[in-house]
Amino acid sequence: MKIVAMVGSNRKESYNMKLTRYMQNRYADKVEIEILPIDQLPFYNQDDELDPPEIVKEIREKIKESDGILFATPEYNASIPALLKNAIDWFSRVETVLVDKPAMIVGASMGALGTVKAQLQLRQILNAVNVSTSTLPGNEVYVGSVHTKMDDYGNLTDQATIEFIDSVVDNFIQWVEKTVVYESAY
């Protein structure tokens, strides 16, 4: 199973990138996770969408070939960062490669609520008509107070969080398999 990941932070010490890399390693025997370089995307411009920059085409192909998408979002001002929204805007247009892609969402922040508001909005965005990504219901991964749950190497150290994410990833793998069966019924 091949999953692509979109991480909504471009800072070097991003907790969300560390969490995604941690998941990439921990679940390597179950699922291949490739992190997409969405921080390299230019700012979306509708004038360019029919002849987009090469990076848009490259990432679009990777999404197309994937079995599903992992979104890792920080919370910026009670919403998702522009970097992530920008990526969703690019890939929701022309070749609508996000349509019917199974998706799961995680998010980490130092605050207690662990990106609740951002994730609520992300689910709403992914359910928009032009995207209609099939987001895994429930299974909400809010890693609050992340600075107390991760070591200096980006490994999660909080056992309850680790076990919860283990179970969500298993649920997501089943969800992806179910979605593929659903699609092939047409």
Ligand code: FNR
């Ligand atoms: C934040 N942060 C933040 N945190 C939160 O829980 N709710 C919020 O609304 C916001 N708003 C916000 C706005 C902006 C512009 C910045 C830069 C930051 C804090 C944020 O959660 C924290 O910086 C995370 O560490 C960002 O994620 P990464 O970069 O570590 O993945």
